[in-house]
Every structure is written in C-alpha cells, then in structure tokens.
Amino acid sequence: MRTQRARIVFIWLSGTILLSGLGAHSEPSSAAPDLETAAIRPLEADAAVTVLDPHVSSATLSSENDIRGLEPQAFYGLPNMDTLDLSKNQLDDESFSQNPLSNLTFLKKLNLDGNQLTRIPALPASLTELKINDNKLSTLSPSCFKGLTNLLNLELRENILHEDSVSPLAFRPLKGLLILRLDNNRFRSLPLGLPHSLQVH
Numbered sequence: 001m002r003t004q005r006a007r008i009v010f011i012w013l014s015g016t017i018l019l020s021g022l023g024a025h026s027e028p029s030s031a032a033p034d035l036e037t038a039a040i041r042p043l044e045a046d047a048a049v050t051v052l053d054p055h056v057s058s059a060t061l062s063s064e065n066d067i068r069g070l071e072p073q074a075f076y077g078l079p080n081m082d083t084l085d086l087s088k089n090q091l092d093d094e095s096f097s098q099n100p101l102s103n104l105t106f107l108k109k110l111n112l113d114g115n116q117l118t119r120i121p122a123l124p125a126s127l128t129e130l131k132i133n134d135n136k137l138s139t140l141s142p143s144c145f146k147g148l149t150n151l152l153n154l155e156l157r158e159n160i161l162h163e164d165s166v167s168p169l170a171f172r173p174l175k176g177l178l179i180l181r182l183d184n185n186r187f188r189s190l191p192l193g194l195p196h197s198l199q200v201h
Contacts, residue, residue, distance in 0.1 A: 011118040058083040062111070065089055070100035082106050086112035087131075096121030120144040131183070133157040140191075142169035149173055155181040168193035 020028070022080060057080050063069060068087040075081065077163040081104050092111065099122045101107065108131040112121075125147040137159035144167075151174050162185065171177070177195045 021083045050146040055080055057081055060085040062087040062089065062114075067091060067095075069095050070098075072098040072100055074100045078104065080106060082108045084109070085111040086115070090116060092116040093118055093121065123148060125150065126150055129153040132159070134191055135159055137161055139165045140167055140170035142167045142172075144170055145173045147173065148174060151177055153177075153179040155179075156185070157181045158184040160186055161191075163189050163191050166191035166193075171195050 008105060051189070056078055058082060059078075062085045065084065065088075068091065070091070074083075084101075084104070084107060092115070096117075101110075101124055102122070104124050105126055107124045107126050110123065110127055111131045112135065113131050113133045115132075117132060117134050118138050118139070120132070120140065123130065127148055128150050130148070130151060130153070133155050134157070138161065140161065154174065154177060161182065168191075169190075171180075172193060174195050175197060177197055178199050180198055182191075
C-alpha cells in the first residue's frame with residue numbers, strides 16, 4: 001500500500017509565511033483560512049510543500065518541526081524572500097547538497113541554528129546575516145565563505161571549531177564583516193586571517 005505524504009500549506013499574511021499542517025488525508029479547503037484557530041503543527045520529515053504566494057518575504061520553519069531534507073526546488077517561486085529561519089530542525093550537509101537556496105537571490109538573513117551541519121553549505125551571495133550556532137561545524141575551509149562579500153554578521157557559536165581547523169583563508173571573502181561570534185567552540189587562541197573590518201567592543 002502506498003503511503004500518502006502529508007501536505008504542508010504555507011499561508012501568507014503581510015508578506016510573512018505562517019505554517020499550517022494538514023494531515024495526510026486532509027483536503028485543502030477553498031474557504032479563507034481562519035488564522036485565529038489554524039493549527040500550527042510540526043512538519044513531517046517527508047512532507048510536501050506548497051507555497052501560495054510569490055510575494056512572501058519572510059519564512060519561519062523552525063522549533064518543533066523535523067525537517068531533514070530540502071528539495072532542489074524547495075524555495076522556487078519566492079524571488080522576494082529576504083529572511084529565512086530554518087533553525088532547530090534536523091538539516092545536515094546532505095540536505096544542502098543540491099543547493100536548494102540558489103534561487104533566493106535577495107535573501108539577507110538566514111538562521112540555521114540548532115541543526116546537524118558539519119560544514120558551511122552553499123549560500124546566496126546576497127546574505128548580510130548568517131547564523132549557524134549550535135551545529136557540528138568542525139572545519140572552515142579556504143572556500144567555505146566564497147562569494148559572501150555582503151556578509152556583515154556571522155555567528156558560529158557552540159560548534160566544535162578550533163584554531164587548527166580554521167583555514168587562514170576562510171574569512172578572506174568577508175571584507176565587510178562587522179560582527180563575528182565564535183564563542184563556545186574549542187579555540188585556545190584566535191584563528192588566523194580574521195577580517196580587518198571586524199568591530200572591536
């Protein structure tokens with residue numbers, strides 16, 4: 001017997017995605033959604049995704065969800081999205097292997113906190129803020145931030161980075177970086193090659 005996948009519908013309101021889960025056997029209603037009583041449910045690991053409006057600019061798919069993978073076209077049709085929160089899911093390196101964020105050319109803020117990443121995934125060059133706290137990052141390669149010349153705020157707290165696992169060339173593309181958070185890693189000394197643009201507090 002073929003298992004029917006759950007269907008997840010994103011309802012947009014004032015440019016922000018609200019998450020409403022429909023059970024595997026539920027049918028979408030043609031009536032306007034009751035946003036006061038709509039159930040906000042966790043995504044299932046194999047949930048299908050439908051986005052109802054291309055003008056969405058912000059999406060939060062965090063906390064109680066259990067997203068483990070991102071399809072290559074997961075965010076197609078969302079050219080105006082500038083903020084995406086995928087924190088506290090189960091995303092790992094394989095989840096980003098097919099570059100699912102490639103079409104988000106106006107994305108400014110990305111939150112990947114609380115996932116299972118061991119390396120920096122391919123990311124849109126438009127980013128100004130990137131948070132990958134509380135993951136399993138163990139190394140920063142010479143090309144890990146390639147193309148991210150617009151990045152101003154980078155947070156990599158609570159990973160397993162140390163001075164020998166960070167390439168002196170890793171931060172070279174980040175010529176305008178102002179804020180860098182590396183606390184609660186395994187550093188005994190500052191990594192080499194930090195951007196000169198960093199603000200000192």
